[in-house]
Amino acid sequence: MGRYVVQRLGQMVPVVIGTTFLIYALVWSLPGDPFAAKCGDRPCPQNYIDRMTAEYNLDDPLPLAYLQYMGNLLTGDFGQTFSGASIADELLQRYPTTLQLTVLAILVEVVIGVAAGVLAGTRRGGFLDNLVLVSTLVVVSIPVFVLGLLAQITFGVRLGWFPVTSDGTLFSLVLPAIVLGSLSLAFVARLVRANLVENLRTDYVRTAIAKGLTRQRVIGVHTLRNSLIPVVTFVGADFGGLLGGAVVVEGIFNIPGVGNMIFRGINAHEGATVTAAVTVLVLVFLIVNLLVDLLYAVIDPRIRHA
Amino acid sequence: MRGSARRGAVVAASVGLALVLAACGGDDDGGDNGSGGEGGGAGEGPTGSVSINSTQPENPLIPTTTNEVGGGNIVDAMWTGLVSYDSETGEPGLAMAESIEPNEDFTQFTITIKDGWTFHDGSPVTAQSFVDAWNFGAAGANAQLNQYFFGPDGANIAGYDAVAGQTDDTGAFVPGSATAETMSGLEVVDETTFTVTLGSPNSLFETIIGYSAFYPMPESFFTDQAAFIEHPIGNGPFEFVEEVPNTSINLRAWEDYPGDPKPQVENIEYRIYADLDAAYADVVANQLDILDKIPPAGLAGDVWKTDLEGRSASEPLTTRFTSLTFPLTNTEAWADPNLRKAISRAIDREAVIAAAYGPGNYVPATSWVPPGNDGYVEGTCGEWCEFDAAAAQELYAQSPGVQGTLLISSNADGGHREWVDAACTSIRDTLGIDCQGDFNPDFGSFRARVNANEITNPFRTGWVADYPSIQNFLAPLYTTNGSANDGGYSNPQFDELIQQAAGLEGQEALDLYNQAEELLAEDMAIIPLWYDNGQRGWSENVNEPQFTWKGYVDPLSISVKN
Numbered sequence: 006m007g008r009y010v011v012q013r014l015g016q017m018v019p020v021v022i023g024t025t026f027l028i029y030a031l032v033w034s035l036p037g038d039p040f041a042a043k044c045g046d047r048p049c050p051q052n053y054i055d056r057m058t059a060e061y062n063l064d065d066p067l068p069l070a071y072l073q074y075m076g077n078l079l080t081g082d083f084g085q086t087f088s089g090a091s092i093a094d095e096l097l098q099r100y101p102t103t104l105q106l107t108v109l110a111i112l113v114e115v116v117i118g119v120a121a122g123v124l125a126g127t128r129r130g131g132f133l134d135n136l137v138l139v140s141t142l143v144v145v146s147i148p149v150f151v152l153g154l155l156a157q158i159t160f161g162v163r164l165g166w167f168p169v170t171s172d173g174t175l176f177s178l179v180l181p182a183i184v185l186g187s188l189s190l191a192f193v194a195r196l197v198r199a200n201l202v203e204n205l206r207t208d209y210v211r212t213a214i215a216k217g218l219t220r221q222r223v224i225g226v227h228t229l230r231n232s233l234i235p236v237v238t239f240v241g242a243d244f245g246g247l248l249g250g251a252v253v254v255e256g257i258f259n260i261p262g263v264g265n266m267i268f269r270g271i272n273a274h275e276g277a278t279v280t281a282a283v284t285v286l287v288l289v290f291l292i293v294n295l296l297v298d299l300l301y302a303v304i305d306p307r308i309r310h311a
Numbered sequence: 312m313r314g315s316a317r318r319g320a321v322v323a324a325s326v327g328l329a330l331v332l333a334a335c336g337g338d339d340d341g342g343d344n345g346s347g348g349e350g351g352g353a354g355e356g357p358t359g360s361v362s363i364n365s366t367q368p369e370n371p372l373i374p375t376t377t378n379e380v381g382g383g384n385i386v387d388a389m390w391t392g393l394v395s396y397d398s399e400t401g402e403p404g405l406a407m408a409e410s411i412e413p414n415e416d417f418t419q420f421t422i423t424i425k426d427g428w429t430f431h432d433g434s435p436v437t438a439q440s441f442v443d444a445w446n447f448g449a450a451g452a453n454a455q456l457n458q459y460f461f462g463p464d465g466a467n468i469a470g471y472d473a474v475a476g477q478t479d480d481t482g483a484f485v486p487g488s489a490t491a492e493t494m495s496g497l498e499v500v501d502e503t504t505f506t507v508t509l510g511s512p513n514s515l516f517e518t519i520i521g522y523s524a525f526y527p528m529p530e531s532f533f534t535d536q537a538a539f540i541e542h543p544i545g546n547g548p549f550e551f552v553e554e555v556p557n558t559s560i561n562l563r564a565w566e567d568y569p570g571d572p573k574p575q576v577e578n579i580e581y582r583i584y585a586d587l588d589a590a591y592a593d594v595v596a597n598q599l600d601i602l603d604k605i606p607p608a609g610l611a612g613d614v615w616k617t618d619l620e621g622r623s624a625s626e627p628l629t630t631r632f633t634s635l636t637f638p639l640t641n642t643e644a645w646a647d648p649n650l651r652k653a654i655s656r657a658i659d660r661e662a663v664i665a666a667a668y669g670p671g672n673y674v675p676a677t678s679w680v681p682p683g684n685d686g687y688v689e690g691t692c693g694e695w696c697e698f699d700a701a702a703a704q705e706l707y708a709q710s711p712g713v714q715g716t717l718l719i720s721s722n723a724d725g726g727h728r729e730w731v732d733a734a735c736t737s738i739r740d741t742l743g744i745d746c747q748g749d750f751n752p753d754f755g756s757f758r759a760r761v762n763a764n765e766i767t768n769p770f771r772t773g774w775v776a777d778y779p780s781i782q783n784f785l786a787p788l789y790t791t792n793g794s795a796n797d798g799g800y801s802n803p804q805f806d807e808l809i810q811q812a813a814g815l816e817g818q819e820a821l822d823l824y825n826q827a828e829e830l831l832a833e834d835m836a837i838i839p840l841w842y843d844n845g846q847r848g849w850s851e852n853v854n855e856p857q858f859t860w861k862g863y864v865d866p867l868s869i870s871v872k873n
Binding site: 039048049050052053055056087090094095098099157158161162165168169170172173255256257258259261265266268269272274 | 367369451454455456458459555556557558583584585586588589590592593595596598753755758762794
């Protein structure tokens, strides 16, 4: 088990180096001059442009600039945004917000998704089953920005149940989290339902029923546990998708998270900002997926990590 | 930015729908959950808290390097300059200055400042505070974004060149080339008096120094810049409280502010929005108090008028001007004035505005200077700015015509794609030639092409004035080598008139500026399109705020409802 973890951590190093280089190169190759729009309808003073170009190594060839950037990164220096703010500080302020949002979204997706899946799976062909199937189909087919704006206008502006935009409280993240988690919620519900239906037909379940166990115990302990493995895999992989989807949701609800930062960084051609934010996203994603793999062994004792 | 445009349309549609529903259902209007109107003591002082939409300042809050809206609004609230502009008329009036006395030919000014003013940290505001700040801003080595305001393009203070240093062929600053640290034209006489000598006569000096680049700086700024950036210190009506990164910048009314008028509101939160649509939704729901710009999604179909009924306004901005510029230096294709005039007369401005911004939301331009500025004369452009299909066709027939498709370049975001397409339709229908928009995705990539002088077809030019004066609408834009002369227009007579006008005052100067405008009409190298209107909204928690000549909210006019 220990060796397995070390091995997996070792594999992360090339992945992180590869992604940072790709992101850095992509932002680098964005067309246009980052300082062209800084002075409105007239060119910026040349000495300002020169100072910024020198400060951010924008004149060096790409590999050299990347090496300088990585060198700084290894010494813990994340660099600065064009307005002179420390990127490390900004990451520290923004990550908790985005993580809160993502974790809330996962809670929404797992709790509601699994519950809906169990309800549908145990009453196959019934009214509840059809309701879950149709409603998840609707959610899957609506793009997240439409859902976000509709939710904002209906529950925020019109009904006033939730704050329209983020005001820094956890409560103001609830509506965005529901929006963010809704798509995955639909997938989770369908996954759980399908697996449950399949597992309910297996021999060991028939045995359990024949033994005289209660229905609750048969479904809750014996069947559901085995049905959750694909769900855990999905949620783990989906974690990255949620962090990415946060770019849209954070924009609609004005949440000061990482998505906002990446969006702004791309617009301003701030290679250092985008790379730093995405690198941390990649790290979080890798670690979450490692945890998911370890979780398999907990859910299904037959799986062992040598 | 297609995604955001689509999203915008949905906001508009659904907010509109929500309103229809509200109207039918007789819903209570939930106006009590806003952030403002906390009341406070019954005394005289400023009360309550308000929130205003803002963008993240792009530069540190140092006046000489703040040139964009997000930082500019906060800097303007935190500082009081020698001169300030009247909110309504843009007329400059003395603020921190006791008097500004020019000599006969406007080359030397003696400035006396009011006694007893201090910065927020208690240190006194002296003549030295101004002189040091100006020298800092002008120094080439400091690379401040507003550096040019001290040079020939702005106030043109004597000795600027020595402080600004040399530039090489590409315009880059040569390190170590500055031969002085202070401009010879600035001389401190005593604690409250200093004289300014200019490199050339400038009757507009008093107007120019109201710009934020000319604000005074406390001594602590020069000793510890890092600390200053953490906690900026000004001398204005509001003092810095804190910055919640990426969320808000909070100011508080400064108790000891000696100026007039005094702040009426105690706390101002400049709330940072990455997306104007989110701010719009907030102000509709009374969760944001003041919104100084309505997003295109709100303007479309005039939904903002119903969304914000009784708490919104639209008025002409005296500072903004949109035009179409012909490139004259990198191509011969537009050398014939008749061709330029034909295109101008082929654009039905009223119809284009209606299609792109909603009818009447902008005002068709008939001159190069928006109304509200001293020296504005209606119709200096004459018939050349009037839509007339027959006349346009006649002019076009006399010209060499357009080779191939007429392209109009612009950035596609910010609602510009819409008007370029509408203008092309108008030109196509009138002249029977092909016309197409040539778009860059964002302002930055578009301006990069303009700055590099790469565009060989007409392109969009917009101008936001730095200070309210007819001079600012003409000199930087159309004089040979003007700092914002994008098309390379050059007319020695025009340059001559502008230079003469700078040495005169009052109506005499204005007459010369108007004569210069007539030259622009003869050449039509820059086609006036329209003057912008500003639309804004506010919550039910505040009284109607006033907006400055720049079109942003005047912090001194804000008050909460009791």
